[in-house]
Amino acid sequence: MSDEQNKDKQIHRRDVLKWGAVAGAAVAVGASGLGGLAPLFKPAATASKQSEDKNEQIVPFYGKHQAGITTAHQTYVYFAALDVTSSDKADVISLFRNWTSLTQLLTSGATLSGEQKNKYMPPQDTGESQDLAPANLTVTFGFGPGFFEKDGKDGKDRFGLKDKKPKHLADLPAMPNDNLDKKQGGGDISVQVCADNEQTAFHAMRNLIKQSIGVCEVRYLNKGFLSGGKNGETPRNLFGFKDGTGNQSTKDENLMNSIVWVQSGEPDWMTGGTYMAYRKIKMFLEIWDRSSLKDQEDTFGRIKSSGAPFGQKKETDPVKLNQIPADSHVSVAKSTGRQILRRAFSYTDGIDPKTGYVDAGLLFISFQKDPDRQFVPMLKALSAKDALNEYTQTIGSALFACPGGCKKGEYIAQRLLES
Amino acid sequence: MSDEQNKDKQIHRRDVLKWGAVAGAAVAVGASGLGGLAPLFKPAATASKQSEDKNEQIVPFYGKHQAGITTAHQTYVYFAALDVTSSDKADVISLFRNWTSLTQLLTSGATLSGEQKNKYMPPQDTGESQDLAPANLTVTFGFGPGFFEKDGKDGKDRFGLKDKKPKHLADLPAMPNDNLDKKQGGGDISVQVCADNEQTAFHAMRNLIKQSIGVCEVRYLNKGFLSGGKNGETPRNLFGFKDGTGNQSTKDENLMNSIVWVQSGEPDWMTGGTYMAYRKIKMFLEIWDRSSLKDQEDTFGRIKSSGAPFGQKKETDPVKLNQIPADSHVSVAKSTGRQILRRAFSYTDGIDPKTGYVDAGLLFISFQKDPDRQFVPMLKALSAKDALNEYTQTIGSALFACPGGCKKGEYIAQRLLES
DSSP states (O other), X not given: OOOOOSGGGOEEHHHHHHHOOHHHHHHHHHHTTSOSOOTTSOOBOOOOOOOOOGGGEEOOSOSSSOSSSSSOOOSEEEXXXXXXXXXXXXXXXXXXXXXXXXXXXXXXXXXXXXXXXXTTSOOSSOOTTTTOOOTTOEEEEEEOHHHHSBTSTTOBOTTSOGGGXXXXXXXXXXXXXXXXXXXGSOOSEEEEEEESSHHHHHHHHHHHHHHHBTTEEEEXXXXXXXXXXXXXOOXXXXXXXXXXXXXXXXXXXXXXHHHTOOOSSSOGGXXXXXXXXXXXXXXXXXXXXXXXXXXXXXXHTBOTTTOOBTTOSSTTXXXXXXXXXXXXXXXXXXXXXXXOEEOXXXXXXXXXXXXXSEEEEEEEEEEESOTTTTHHHHXXXXXXXXXXXXXXXXXXXXXXXEOOOXXXXXXXXXXXXXX | OOOOOSGGGOEEHHHHHHHOOHHHHHHHHHHTTSOSOOTTSOOBOOOOOOOOOGGGEEOOSOSSSOSSSSXXXXXXXXXXXXXXXXXXXXXXXXHHXXXXXXXXXHHTTOBOOSOOSOTTSOOSSOOTTTTOOOTTOEEEEEEOHHHHSBTSTTOBOTTSOGGGSOTTOSOOOOOTTOOOOGGGSOOSEEEEEEESSHHHHHHHHHHHHHHHBTTEEEEEEEEEEXXXXXXXXXXXXXXXXXXXXXXXXXXXXXXXXXXXXOOSSSOGGGTTOEEEEEEEEEEOHHHHHTSOHHHHHHHHTBOTTTOOBTTOSSTTSOOOGGGSOTTSHHHHHHHTTOOOEEOOEEEEEEEOTTXXXXXXXXXXXXXXXXXXXXXXHHHHHHHHHOGGGGGEEEEEEEEEEEOOOOOTTOOTTHHHHTO
């Protein structure tokens, strides 16, 4: 099966409907026992519409890789980490079967509308997305180190899966400037839901959490946004700088194989998978907004408006290390010679009582095939030297191993859970 | 000046650019002393594009009424209440001049890009919306009772404006089921920012707050979303029911005059204005999601999927009071015979530690010309009898008086502040 999740291959809802019976296929999955969605409902075939609206677009669910990694960046994210409270592997298997079935259904553009026969039962779907288009909805699952070894290294092997633990899966090393809130980091399972409509994303997250009741507890739930420009410009973070300029093209499968996708040297279930680094980084907007444009640009090593590195004209021009401050963010990151795929979102969280200003920051998410060789060296270098540290503080940290994708008839993480 | 804010009159960015020099006009406003935006920047005339994308659309700023009231519902909101800490009316005047100038600029689709000459100054604009289209951005300002009388009725008349206080402006009466957090209600000034892109909305709110430093403190800042369906269906709230079905057409100026717009009997500055009721209502999703479809539908008095009132076929069919439970939300609200214009948004706020489930609810916002005759009777009836109370709790409450709109050369609330 080819990788259908690249952005150049994104298809429209109407095409899916034209190809026929996606909704029907979803019911078949449910009926075959893969899903927790008993066929109480008939998924409604909604009217297709000629539109280039992003809300109408579908990201394919099945594939060699999970969606939401090299998928074109969506505007909204809900990100949750869950701790598994059950010690029964069968519960986890059942959960991932149900999650797979629901994710396939929701991302395909099918909706759980129509008449529910037994009104004395709770609705299976919470309903707030009934009339919404799929909006490039994706769901990406991962496993933290605690899933394999509870309570730290050499911890309890709850599910008999310790020998399937990925080689590089461990808590990220502590950095000197971190101010970690344990309740904002770690977790046994990660669930990243992205879409171009917040309500679509929230609906999926809520119903996934609903399915996990009795098996997991939610450790944290964050949400974010990051919007690309109207003419396809790189999105800007809350410091007003472009975020993700250094990313390689996600359309280039060879590049993605060299940066993102695990191909060998790991337990079989990680083939086609990747590691997700997660950092919740508070950004001191109040201090930043009082800094001069020169200080801001020196901090990044780029021109704020254009995104061009110092001494260059365009955002995409190569960085000349001898032209930018040695402690600038770009210089330090670039000097490590490491590459990752950034996929960050901004968050806002009301007012910071200390400053009376907006409490906000970045849900930093990156994907890489080997965090020890790619992400950790970059993290260490940035932690030691990055001028940006004056304006930021990491309050949450986690590393997750994201399994490869699945084919029709399989469920996510099946190769791990049924090995 | 005619009311240009109705949704049928929304125009596209390209039209504005075609009409010429909106960006230039914005600079002229700044230079004339109305704005706090000294012409350090040249607003960039961005390329216009043929698109029906909502992100490309502009809601006119100038008009008889403020925008964001009868404007077609946007998907995202940032809502803040501020307390004025300065006791100098000149500071408040200056703030509203600056706010007007910035709001006019941002909502017109002009952006503060281009080269900043003095790099040793902080950027005037925080920059994260530089490449974004205006996305139907609107900003709506209002005044709470504390603006006129600090610390309750017969409180201090800080600005000599007590005799300009609107007739019906007072804290909403306490309801038996309220569980109010004072820090989530009240406030001297309200700022409602709506847009079809969260980043656009946040950027406006952040820069408005930035301008208020030294004059105001932010009391609370909430954000929300509510998305209409792909074929124009009424948006659904987090209970999965359609929200706003009972609203009258905002295109009908006569109806809006009878429900929303103050025309006489109030201080002059309220002409063309309205009252905004604000309630932050926690919704117990965990209990709701375990309730049967029948219980849910009995609670509202409508069919969940279609939105039709009991005994009817379509959402818009008239409610037959004898066919729906007397304690259902629709029955109780309808029985009062009062009308308001609802403009609510859903909020989510991570995980509720008590239930381990999503902490979420509704930022209820409604507009009405006479809260004592329209909103308060409805609130009292619902508080006493509404079956929905079992699943909800109000944690924040406020009432604001929103002044009428302004013409070019004026600023918002000028008729109040310079009377």
